Amino acid sequence: MFDFITxxxxxxxxxxxxxxxxxxxxxxPLPSELIMPLAGFTAARGDLSLPGVILAGxxxxxxxxxxxxxxxxHLGEEGLKRWxxxxxxxxxxxxxxxDRVDDWFDERCGRAIFFGHLVPTIRTLISVPAGVFGMGxxxxxxxxxxxxxxWTALLAAAGYLLEDGYxxxxxxxxxxATLVVAAILITWLFxxxxxxxx
Numbered sequence: 001m002f003d004f005i006t007x008x009x010x011x012x013x014x015x016x017x018x019x020x021x022x023x024x025x026x027x028x029p030l031p032s033e034l035i036m037p038l039a040g041f042t043a044a045r046g047d048l049s050l051p052g053v054i055l056a057g058x059x060x061x062x063x064x065x066x067x068x069x070x071x072x073x074h075l076g077e078e079g080l081k082r083w084x085x086x087x088x089x090x091x092x093x094x095x096x097x098x099d100r101v102d103d104w105f106d107e108r109c110g111r112a113i114f115f116g117h118l119v120p121t122i123r124t125l126i127s128v129p130a131g132v133f134g135m136g137x138x139x140x141x142x143x144x145x146x147x148x149x150x151w152t153a154l155l156a157a158a159g160y161l162l163e164d165g166y167x168x169x170x171x172x173x174x175x176x177a178t179l180v181v182a183a184i185l186i187t188w189l190f191x192x193x194x195x196x197x198x
Contacts, residue, residue: 005030009039014052018060021152025124032057033120034094036152040159042053050160054153061117061148062141065127069140072131077102105133110143117147 008016017039024030036057043050082181105112109130116126 005035008166009035009042010047013048014056017053017056018068018185020064021057021060022064023060025061026067032061032123032151032155036155037162040156040161041163043156044160044163045125048063051109053156054149057152057156058083058145058149061152062144065140065144065148066122068127069131072128072136074133077134101129102133105129105135109133109135113140113143114147117144118151123148 005020005067008020010016017035020030021032022033024032024035031183036053039048039053040050042048043053111125113130113135117123127140127144
């Protein structure tokens, strides 16, 4: 994977970075924690500019969030309630729970999208409730650009400043990402096992 990312950045430049960050949102095992520090390192070598790298990564992030937003929008709140009625155990949701989630999201949607983009794994999934609960597209794009842009800028700047040591960023962030994913899976399994319909 490392060779694939390196080759695409070297051959594709800004377009390659945008494509990688788009794919990272669609296919989370492709890690932004490796893509953007490597892009920042490429800028430090003088092959690309740091602002261009950050802009390309941010564009890819926003573009990659849109399919998840549209999937949620297409499903809609009523569709999610039907899914919860049929597959509630696996979603760990009852149809009546969705109204509470909707109220919570309506009050905090901007903050949820912004901060969600700073958390591994969550940054991919946070776009779905935005679509399901009818967050306006322009507002969604704004907070996605702000949160995703900040994440992209931090990683690219780390790669730029560390230069040859850019892989240290992934070394520190990958265990954190693994812990977040493990915590999410354990919580989900617990909720599936203890789920009670009705």
